Structure formats: C-alpha cells, structure tokens
Amino acid sequence: MRMLLVQPPQGTSFGLTRILTSEPLGLECVGGALRTRGHDASLIDLRVDSWESLERALDDPPRAVGITCAFTTDVLPVREVASFVKERWPELPVLVGGHHASLLPDDFIYPDSPVDAVAVGEGEFTTIEFAEALERGQAPEGVPGILTLRNRGNGFRSRPFTRELDELPRADRSLSAPYRRWYHHGLQPRSASLETSRGCPFDCNFCSVWVFYDRRAGRRSPSSLVREIETLEEQHVFFTDDIAFLNHDAYKELGERIAASGIEKMYACETRSDLVVRYRDLFRAWRRVGLTTIFLGVEKVDDAGLAEVRKRTKGGVNTNVEAIHILREEGITPMTTFITDPAWDEADFDRLEEFITRLRLPNASFTILTPLPGTELYARAHHPRLRLLRRDALRAPREAPPRALLRALRGALPPRAARHAPQLRHGPARGAARPRRQLLGDAQGLRRGEGGA
Numbered sequence: 286m287r288m289l290l291v292q293p294p295q296g297t298s299f300g301l302t303r304i305l306t307s308e309p310l311g312l313e314c315v316g317g318a319l320r321t322r323g324h325d326a327s328l329i330d331l332r333v334d335s336w337e338s339l340e341r342a343l344d345d346p347p348r349a350v351g352i353t354c355a356f357t358t359d360v361l362p363v364r365e366v367a368s369f370v371k372e373r374w375p376e377l378p379v380l381v382g383g384h385h386a387s388l389l390p391d392d393f394i395y396p397d398s399p400v401d402a403v404a405v406g407e408g409e410f411t412t413i414e415f416a417e418a419l420e421r422g423q424a425p426e427g428v429p430g431i432l433t434l435r436n437r438g439n440g441f442r443s444r445p446f447t448r449e450l451d452e453l454p455r456a457d458r459s460l461s462a463p464y465r466r467w468y469h470h471g472l473q474p475r476s477a478s479l480e481t482s483r484g485c486p487f488d489c490n491f492c493s494v495w496v497f498y499d500r501r502a503g504r505r506s507p508s509s510l511v512r513e514i515e516t517l518e519e520q521h522v523f524f525t526d527d528i529a530f531l532n533h534d535a536y537k538e539l540g541e542r543i544a545a546s547g548i549e550k551m552y553a554c555e556t557r558s559d560l561v562v563r564y565r566d567l568f569r570a571w572r573r574v575g576l577t578t579i580f581l582g583v584e585k586v587d588d589a590g591l592a593e594v595r596k597r598t599k600g601g602v603n604t605n606v607e608a609i610h611i612l613r614e615e616g617i618t619p620m621t622t623f624i625t626d627p628a629w630d631e632a633d634f635d636r637l638e639e640f641i642t643r644l645r646l647p648n649a650s651f652t653i654l655t656p657l658p659g660t661e662l663y664a665r666a667h668h669p670r671l672r673l674l675r676r677d678a679l680r681a682p683r684e685a686p687p688r689a690l691l692r693a694l695r696g697a698l699p700p701r702a703a704r705h706a707p708q709l710r711h712g713p714a715r716g717a718a719r720p721r722r723q724l725l726g727d728a729q730g731l732r733r734g735e736g737g738a
C-alpha cells in the first residue's frame with residue numbers, strides 16, 4: 286500500500302522557526318520502515334512546499350495519509366492538513382504521530398475530528414502494522430500504539446520502545462530529496478539530521494522527553510552510524526539526540542571510526558554541561574573529527590534555579606561555567622540556552638544579564654518557562670484551564686502576539702506567581718495595552734471555562 290506523509294506548515298512565528306528548517310526525520314523513519322516491508326511512501330513538506338502540491342499529490346489518492354506533530358504549536362496546522370485531506374477524500378484514513386501527538390492525543394482524537402488515529406510513541410513498527418491492518422481490511426485498533434476514538438477508553442495497547450536502535454529500519458532520505466536544499470540550521474547552508482540515540486535518563490520538570498521515552502535511552506551502533514554518515518550528501522550534520530555524548534565509549538568509537546573512514550563533515554548537537562566536564566578528552570577528540578557547535582542546556586544562572594527545574598547538573602552552576610570554558614578552549618562553539626520565568630522580577634533579569642555579559646555569550650537563547658504537555662509543570666498547572674488557554678494562544682499570535690501571549694501567561698500561571706509577575710500586571714510592553722480590569726476579566730473568564738477557541 287502507499288502512504289502519503291505530510292510535514293505540516295510551521296505553526297508559529299515564535300522560536301527558531303525563521304532561522305532553521307530541519308529535515309523531517311520522524312517521517313523519513315516512518316517512510317523508510319514502510320518501504321522495507323514492500324509498501325510505498327511519498328512525502329510533502331509544507332514548510333517549504335505549497336498546498337497545491339498537496340492537492341496534486343491527492344489527485345491519485347494514497348491508501349492513507351500520515352502527518353507529524355512534534356511541536357505543540359503544530360496542532361492547528363496538523364488539523365488544517367487533515368481537514369484538507371478529508372474535504373477531498375472523506376474516507377481516506379488520516380494518522381497523526383510525533384512527540385506532541387503522543388503526549389496529548391486528545392488534541393486529535395475527538396468526535397468529528399479530521400484525524401482517525403494517533404500513533405503513540407515510536408512510529409516505525411506501528412506504521413507498518415497499521416498499513417498491513419488496512420490492507421487486510423481490518424480495523425487498526427488492534428495494532429499496539431494505535432489510538433482511536435473507539436479504543437481510547439478501553440482496549441488501547443501501548444507499544445514498548447525499541448532499546449537497540451539498530452533493530453529499527455533506517456530513515457529513507459530519498460523521500461525528502463526535492464526539499465533537501467532547503468534544510469538548514471542558522472547560518473549553515475545545508476544541513477542533515479542524524480539520530481545516534483533516543484531518549485534521556487534525566488527528569489527535568491520542564492521537559493517531556495523522559496516521559497515520552499520512559500526515562501531511558503537507546504542508541505545505535507557506531508558501525509551502522511558511520512555507514513549512514515557516508516551516505517549523507519550534506520557537509521553539516523545535526524545529531525538529533527536528546528543528549529548526545531551520553532555514552533562515552535560509544536561516542537569514542539564513533540569518533541574513531543569517522544576519523545578512520547576519512548569522512549570530513551561538521552557536526553552539531555545538544556548535550557549537558559556535566560558531560561562536557563566529565564568527558565573533556567572526548568570532546569577534544571571530536572573537535573578533530575569535525576564537532577563545531579554544541580547546544581548546551583545551561584537553563585539557570587544559580588544552583589537554586591537549577592534545583593527548581595530539577596536539572597541535576599553535577600556541580601551545579603560551576604559546572605555550567607566550566608563547560609563553557611572547556612568548549613571554547615577546545616574550539617567548539619557553545620550555544621547556550623536559558624529558561625526565563627514569567628514570575629521573575631527585574632532583579633532576576635539583571636542576574637541573567639550579568640551572567641551572560643560576564644561569560645561573553647553572544648549566542649545565548651532564551652525560552653520562557655512554558656508548561657508543555659507531558660511535563661510535570663503541565664500536570665501541576667491545572668490541566669483543563671491550560672487546554673483552553675493553549676488553543677487560544679495558538680490561534681491568536683499571528684495577528685496580535687503581545688496580547689495573546691499575555692493572556693496565555695496570565696491564565697497558565699498559578700495565581701500566586703501571576704500576582705508576582707510585574708510584566709503581566711502592567712500589560713504588554715509595546716502595542717495597544719488594554720485596561721487591567723479587562724485583562725483580569727479575560728483571565729478569570731478563561732479559568733471558568735468561558736474563553737478559548
């Protein structure tokens with residue numbers, strides 16, 4: 286059977302969306318899996334392609350459509366794509382998978398949804414079995430990992446994660462061949478993505494990765510990775526691992542094999558400061574292999590802040606500072622990432638500024654602490670209220686970012702924190718500020734369930 290895989294258009298103008306477009310690795314994994322079992326797959330990337338292309342792809346209807354939803358901000362675009370498909374072919378099964386979809390399937394599984402099923406968790410074997418159930422004319426509910434309206438309350442079976450990633454079929458990059466020249470990270474012109482491991486054994490309270498992967502990590506063998514790197518046409522490679530360099534010996538072997546094979550590429554990845562400090566020699570060796578950039582989750586500027594988000598960085602903030610120095614000394618660019626908190630006052634921002642200035646961090650990036658689905662933070666922040674606010678916040682930003690963001694933040698915060706957040710008390714810094722009473726009214730109405738989309 287043939288499945289059409291769709292990467293939805295970008296769901297937000299926030300974040301890094303304007304400076305990076307990464308290859309749709311999750312869909313390439315799913316498509317690769319289908320092809321290893323003799324099925325066919327094609328891919329449309331709506332971040333770089335047009336709706337007309339999707340329309341043309343549907344002229345000769347596939348047997349099913351699969352859409353990816355990694356980011357919470359992609360929920361509405363995914364629904365748009367699903368509705369587009371259903372308007373044309375109402376009977377065509379639409380399956381959604383990915384990180385967000387797995388953690389909050391209710392965003393897609395509800396009466397009259399344009400989505401028929403959600404693949405919860407890893408997608409490779411679930412999609413193969415889903416396809417084969419369709420071919421046999423069977424309902425897909427029996428497939429482990431497939432959630433529908435029919436088995437949601439009763440009968441859903443989860444699929445255990447694959448610990449030995451070598452057992453999984455490989456991503457098929459030929460699916461994205463027409464788009465590859467568009468895939469880039471920042472200033473790097475063309476960039477490929479490669480997964481050397483999946484998952485994370487830590488449990489930061491703002492992060493959903495460990496929830497998704499059950500606080501474990503699986504990895505691929507260095508030999509299979511080198512074979513795959515040899516096939517990549519791009520000069521730049523981004524390791525998509527939740528934490529690269531988690532396993533010292535595996536990365537040591539991978540580096541040695543890359544060096545021995547004569548491959549000359551440049552690598553970037555995300556990792557933790559304590560690993561940089563602990564495995565300094567490994568990072569030095571990897572610099573020689575081509576490691577140029579590391580995204581470092583520094584998160585906070587003091588130990589109390591790190592404890593608040595349960596980062597568990599060994600040695601606390603001193604380790605963060607040491608890791609930044611080590612990377613610089615080894616010639617690797619640290620791209621530091623920080624979490625700011627809506628409850629912060631000016632003194633907190635001053636401390637952040639002081640840290641960044643002192644360490645001269647021109648590439649620092651900041652994320653406002655957000656209760657993302659699947660995180661402990663989300664569970665703590667009164668789930669039903671958040672769902673309403675989230676829909677509202679997702680729809681509005683295209684037109685009026687400050688107001689929508691403000692409303693979302695007000696309602697998402699516990700009341701005590703909201704009282705201490707001056708930026709929320711005084712309204713948005715720019716744009717048309719509304720009277721405080723009206724803002725409070727909005728927030729209270731949303732809490733009572735009157736607002737939202």
Ligand code: B12
Pocket residue numbers: 299300301302303305307308310311312314315350351352353354355356357358380381382383384385404406407408409411412477478480484491492493494523524525526527555580651652657658
């Ligand atoms: C790598 C990565 C990045 C890289 C991207 C570079 C690249 N080349 O890919 C960088 C560092 C740039 C990045 C940036 C950001 N990221 Co990021 N990133 C990731 C990470 C670690 C891995 C994603 C990945 O490629 N995994 C490998 C592929 C193979 O896995 P997969 O996509 O999950 O696909 C599998 C299954 O989900 C399923 N599947 C997927 N799609 C489909 C579809 C169908 C039909 C089916 C059946 C199955 C299926 O099958 C696949 C194979 O098993 C994830 C964490 C995670 N583990 O998901 C965070 C993650 C996606 N990022 C996240 C965030 C928040 C961001 C940022 C907003 C951070 C920031 N504040 O700036 C930015 C935004 C980027 C943007 N687009 O605007 C969050 C999203 C949370 C949310 N609910 O929205 C995540 C989940 C991390 C987290 N801490 O929670 N990111």
Ligand code: SF4
Pocket residue numbers: 485486487488489492493494495527528557582596
């Ligand atoms: S933030 Fe990083 S270290 Fe913490 S749980 Fe998420 S992936 Fe793991």
